[in-house]
Structure formats: structure tokens, C-alpha cells
Amino acid sequence: MTLSQTLRSSVGQKILMAVSGAILSLFLVAHGIGNSMTFFGSEAFNSYAEKLHSLGFLVPLFELGLLAAFLLHIFLGLTLFLQNNQARPVRYQVEKSSGGRTPGSRTMPYTGVVILIFLAVHLVNFHFTDRAIPISEIVRNVLRQPLYALFYISAMAVLALHISHGFWSLFQSLGINHPKYNAALRHGSLGAAVVLSAVFMFIPLCTLLIKEFLR
């Protein structure tokens, strides 16, 4: 079996989905840790951003890698969604879970699309913007607007739903499943998803509600 045949098979696509998902998850964790600098004031946050940008050529290199992971994850996700819809041409009249699905697993493709839309808005707000302004000011300018803050908070709730399934799922897809560690994996990945999304949610919430936040 050639490598391309392997990667195009059902198991191969699933593994690619897990690998790209794992890369995105690691990015999300790093992004979350970086963003939590906002809670230590604007100076801490701005100096973190400065240090990050002083990495030079590593930044665009990293961005390209991230873009590739995103494109792969989105393209595969949509392909799998369409393929899976075709695998059952006539739906059941009554659909009832036997107890396996979770709200997260049930909504993966839909939450994925919402995250994609969020991503576009997020990049316009913070990436394709005037880089001369300090980052803490950019955050304040955007998230002091109630509509943006609400959009960010709801998008992060959707992200929480997506990774509540994704964080565990990627281990299963990579073949990591053992009775000794399964409970830890399930609860650990769910806990990580909740904590991570909470960090992301608190930033717009604090910016909106606390006048002195990031001042």
C-alpha cells in the first residue's frame, strides 16, 4: 500500500485528522498560556507579545505550519462530513442515542464551521491590523465593544464544545486507549478543554466588564 493510499483510507484520514487536531490543540494551549498574560496587566501582556515577535523568522515559519494544519483539518473535516452523510442515504425516522454520543461529538462539523468563521474575524481584528498600536490597546479597542465581546465569548463556548470531544478523540484515533488510563484520558482532556476555554472566555468578559482591564 502506497503512502497516499494509506492516507486516503478511512483509518488514514482519521489519523491525519487526529494529527492536525493535535497540532492545533498544542497551538491552542500555547495561545491560552500566552493570552493569560492579560490577567497580569498590560505591561506583562505587551512585553510577552514583544518577545514573541522578536523571534524573527520563526514567527512566519510557525504561522505557515499552523496554516497548513488548519487547512488540512478543515478540508478533511468537510470531506469526512460529506462522505459520512452519503454512507446512510436514507435516515432513520426515529434517532436516539444509545449513550455514546456527547453534545461535543454530535456537533463537531457545525462547531468546526463556527470556529472557522470566528477565525476569520479574529485574524482581521488582531492579525491584519495596525501593528504600531500596542497589543493591549488593540484588545481593548475590539473587546470594549459589547457586540464583539459577546461574539468572542460565544465563539469560545463553541470552541469548548468542539475540543470537549476533540481532545479525547485524538488520542483514540492515534490508538491510545488502555483501561488503566482511559478514565484519566477522558476526564483530563475534558478538564483541559474546560480550563482552556475559560481562559479564552475571561479575556473578553474582563475587558468588557472591568474598566481598568489592560489599562
Next chain:
Amino acid sequence: MQSRKINISLEIWRQENPEAPGSFQRYSLAGLSADMSFLEMLDVLNERLTLEGQEPVAFDHDCREGICGMCGAVVNGQPHGPEPGTTLCQLHLRHFKDGDHLVIEPFRARAFRIEKDLVVDRSSLDQIIQAGGYVSVNTGGAPDANTIAIPQQTAEQAMDAAACIGCGACVAACPNASAMLFVSARVSQLALLPQGQPERRLRALNMVGSMDELGFGNCSNERECEAACPKGISIRHIARLNREFLKAALF
């Protein structure tokens, strides 16, 4: 002791042949013994339909003791009905309430063809087995029993996978109509045992290839298969299949 009697209304998928459109028909049954099995209830209905000169409901069944894997229909959205770890034939009316309304549908998947009413052609699962679910056995004198030592734990795991009766409930329950649990049980069972080693690599590749060709969906770790499986087969086997496939494909 007199058994409890219940009334049940049914909505059953009727389809004359694979090409016919098919639709739901309503029937109501009164005074059924709660000790009756689900299939016996269909027998009662069919006797009545036959006497009335109507076409009886065609449904799959054979051993009626939960071991052959022949029976199966989706009852109110759940393959083999609402009881966990139970085939349709071992589901009894005592689990239902008087006046319950049951919608009975055939297992639905692109890779399964509806022959008639609730009778579903699941030979695509047999085709997957033909692609790799076998071991080579040398001819000659019969080997002595217990010549190959197998740790108890390994034997138990292989046995757990071998409990699969091939009923197809995992496919029917999967939101993506994927056969991953079935394939993983077969691959696991043989990959764990020494007798399965010679074909180990090819088995994983060929069975997954065959599954993809037959038009089953992809696994997205929804875990509905494990929840619906009448033999309680774990998705741990799917994780093993992923490892087996990757190892075989890459090296």
C-alpha cells in the same frame, strides 16, 4: 401465575423489494403477554396478518437465543432496542410499558441492502471477513493442544473481540454508518493470538480496504457502536485497529 398483559402499537417499515419505495405501516396489538420476546410479538402480528390475508412482516431471525447475529432491527432509534447488551430476540416485552408506541425500522446503511421490510442483506460484512478475517492452518497431523502458551489476559482480550456475532448493530447505530467496530473486533481477535501473526499486516490493510470499498462511513469516535453492541465490544479494539493499520501501512 398469570403473566402481565400489555397493549402495544407498532409502526413498522414495509418495503416490498430492494427497489420499492417503502413506507411505515401502523398496527396495534392487544393483550400481549409481557413474558413474550420481541420477535414472538412479531410472530403474533404475522399470524394475524396471514389469517387476514395480508402479507406478513418479513424479519431476520435464526437462533433466537442471542448468539447467531441474524436478528436485528432498529426499535425507537436504537438497534436491538433499548436494553443494553441484548439482541432483539432476547429483548422481552416486560421492558415495555402498556400502551407503548414502537417504531421498527431496518438497519440502515449504504452498504446494507434492504431485501424486504426488516430483512437486511449484511453480506458486505462477510466480504470484509473474506478480505482478511482468516488464518492459515497447515495440513498434516493435528497439533497437540496447549503447545502454544498464551497469557490468560491476552486470551481474554482476544475472546472479548471474538464475541462479535456480526449482527451489524454497530453499523446501524453509528451516525456515520461505519463498520469500524466490526472490523476492529475481527482484526483484534486474530492480531492478539499467535495463530494470527502470519497474515497480521495484510489482514489490517485488506480488511480496512474492503470496508472502504463497500461504502461504509468513517469513524468519528462517537462511541455509539460500543453502546449499541449486544456483546459489549469495546472501542479499545478500534484503537488497536488504528495501530495495526498504521504499523502495517507505514513499515
